[in-house]
Amino acid sequence: MYRRALSWLLRQTLKLDVTINRVYPTDWNPLYYTGGLTNFFLLVLVVSGILLFFYYVASLDGAYASVAYLTDAVPYGGLLRGIHRYAADAFIIAALLHLFRNWFTDRYLFSRDGPWISGMFLLILGGFIGVNGYQLVWDTRAQAITQIFVQMLRAIPLAGPPLAHLFLGGPGISDALLPRILFLHIGTASFLYLLLWWHYVRLRHPKIWPPATWVLTTLGLITLLAALPGTAPVAGVPAQPGVGVTSYPLDVFFLLPFWLTNWLPAGVVMGGLILLFLAGYVIPYLDRETEPAMGVRHAGVAQVIDGNCTGCELCYYDCPYDAIVMVPSPHPGVTKAAANRKLLAVVMDSRCVECGICVGACPFEALELPKFLEADLTRRIAQAVAAPASQTVTA
C-alpha cells in the first residue's frame, strides 16, 4: 500500500514538474527551490522579527498594548507585522512542499537520512515557534491556545505536568509566561540555524537561495497580503484573565492542532502529533521496494583504488555530498601518475549516496562503484556497439 501510494505520488510529482517546466525554464521551476525558498522566508522572518522585537513588551498587561501601538501608531508597523505573519505561513508551506517533494522523489534514500532527520526537527520547531508567535500577541486567541497547549502538555504521561509547569513558569498563567514564550520564540528560532547547519553539512553548494524572480515574487506577495485591508493582520480582542474564549480566527498552518481540540481531547491531539512526527522520523528507514520501473540500484559506496589515486582532488570538488575528503597520502601510489602524490582521496561511507559522480570525475580510474564496475559498463558498451549494427543491417 505504502509503496504503491508513494510510487503514485512520485509519478504525480514529476508529472507536475513536466507541466511546470513547460511554463518556466527548468532552472526556475519553483518546486526545485522549495528548500531555498524556506531559507529565504526564514531570513525575512528573522529580519522582520528583530524589528518587531524592539517594540514588544513581554508582560501580560503590556504585550497586547505594545502590539496595538506598533500596529496603529508606528509607521508601517502593521505592515511589518503582516510581513512577519505571512512570511511564517510561507515558511511552513515551503517547508512542507520541500518535505513532500523530497519524500515522493526518493531523496531520502541511502545516506540522506541526516538531512531528513534534521529537517523533521526543523519542521517541528518551526511549527512550535509559529504557535509561540501567536501567543506573544496575548489577545483572546493567544489566551485560548495557551490554555489548550497547557492541556496538551499536561496530557503527556509523567513528563507532562512538570513540562507544563516549566512552560508557564508556575502553576498557572502569570507574568512569568510571556518572557518565557518570547525566549522560546527567539531562542528556538536561533536554534534553527544550528539545525540548518546539520541540514546542509553534507551538501556541496546547497541551494539556499532561490532565483531572484522567486525572491521578488514571494516577497511581493507577502507584502501584498500584509498590506491589503482584507488580509492585513487585525488586532484581536485583548486577553481577559479568567474569561473562557470560545472562538478565534484560525491560522490553518500553525493552529490546526488547536482547532482539532474542538472535537478531540487535548491529550489525543498531542498523542496524534507525537505519532505523526515519530512516523516522520521513521520514513528514511522504511524499507521501500519500488516498482521495477524505478528499481533502485544499489551500486555500493564508492571505493577509492588506492594505487591509482593521484590526489588530484577532482572527485573532491565534484562530489555533491561532500563525501570525499582529501587526506595526506600515507604512502605513494602505484601507477606512475600516482607515485608522487601528496594527497589521497577517502570516501566517507556515511555520506556517500552511491551516485558514482566521483567515478565520472576521476580521470585516473581511481574510483569505482563496487556493484557497478567499470568492467560492467565497458562490457555493456561493447555489446551495445557490436550488436545493433548487424541487426539493423540484416533486418
Place this chain on the structure above:
Amino acid sequence: MAEPKVVGFVCDWAVATEGLTDGDGRLSAHPSVRIVRVPCSGFMRPDWLEETLRAGADGAFVTGCPYGDCLNREGNYLMRDRVEQLARRLSRRRVEAGRLAMLAHGLHDRPAFLEDVATFLQRLAALPPAAPSRPARPAAPAGGPAPAASTRPAAPTGSVTPSEESP
C-alpha cells in the same frame, strides 16, 4: 539508409525507458539506439564516451534529469560540462562534436526524450557517414587507416574487448 548507431547512457532516475526498449536495451522507435542504464548521469566518465565512439558507435548521448532536479543534486550539470569538454577535445582530433549529446529528461518526459533522440539521429545522419579517424588508441597516431568504406558493419566489433585502458 540504416540509422546511425548510437549508445545512450540514461540515468536510473531520469526518463523511464521501460516499454520503450526491448530486452537488450534497443529503442523500439530507433533500433539502432541502445540504451545503457547508469546510476547517475554524472557517473559517466568522459573516457567511456570516447571509448564508445572509438568502438564504432556513430554517436553517444547521456541523459540526466532536468537541470535543477538531479536526484544527486549536481550530476547532470557536471555531466553537461564534461560532455562539452569532451566534445571540444574530440573536435581537436577531428571527431565531430555533434556526435556527443547531453539530454535532460525527467521520468515522464518520454515523448520529449524520443524527440530529442530523433533529432540527435538526424544530426548524426547529416555528418559524414563514418567517423573520419577512429584508430584504436594503441595502434597509431590520428588519421590511421580507416577503411574508406563505411566502418559500420564489421570492422570494430572484433577488436572491442571490455577494457583496454591505457591512459
